[in-house]
Amino acid sequence: MNRQQLLDLYFMEARSKLIDLAAFLDRIDRGEGSADFRFDAFKRALGELAKGEPQRAKNVLLSLSDPTTEPIERSPGKGAVGAYPNTEAK
Numbered sequence: 001m002n003r004q005q006l007l008d009l010y011f012m013e014a015r016s017k018l019i020d021l022a023a024f025l026d027r028i029d030r031g032e033g034s035a036d037f038r039f040d041a042f043k044r045a046l047g048e049l050a051k052g053e054p055q056r057a058k059n060v061l062l063s064l065s066d067p068t069t070e071p072i073e074r075s076p077g078k079g080a081v082g083a084y085p086n087t088e089a090k
Contacts, residue, residue, distance in 0.1 A: 041083035 001009070028039060041064050048059040066084040 037085040038081060038083040041086070 028035060045060045045063045048063050049056055051059075053059065064083045067086075
């Protein structure tokens with residue numbers, strides 16, 4: 001498909017998701033207290049989008065993923081949290 005066809009097919013869905021992200025950020029801004037590592041990871045992932053480089057989806061996923069290769073002895077919780085608690089910016 002060419003770009004026009006892709007826009008015709010996917011623009012409204014992407015527009016909706018973009019508005020959802022803006023609403024999420026507005027809610028975080030209005031919330032009290034401090035955010036945790038997930039919000040830092042989220043902002044890094046947004047930065048990957050802003051770079052405009054190829055493979056944005058891969059880079060966003062990697063920015064949220066655990067880069068370690070060694071298994072941990074015991075899980076700190078029962079479920080996934082969606083971001084790696086990395087204190088260093090990637």
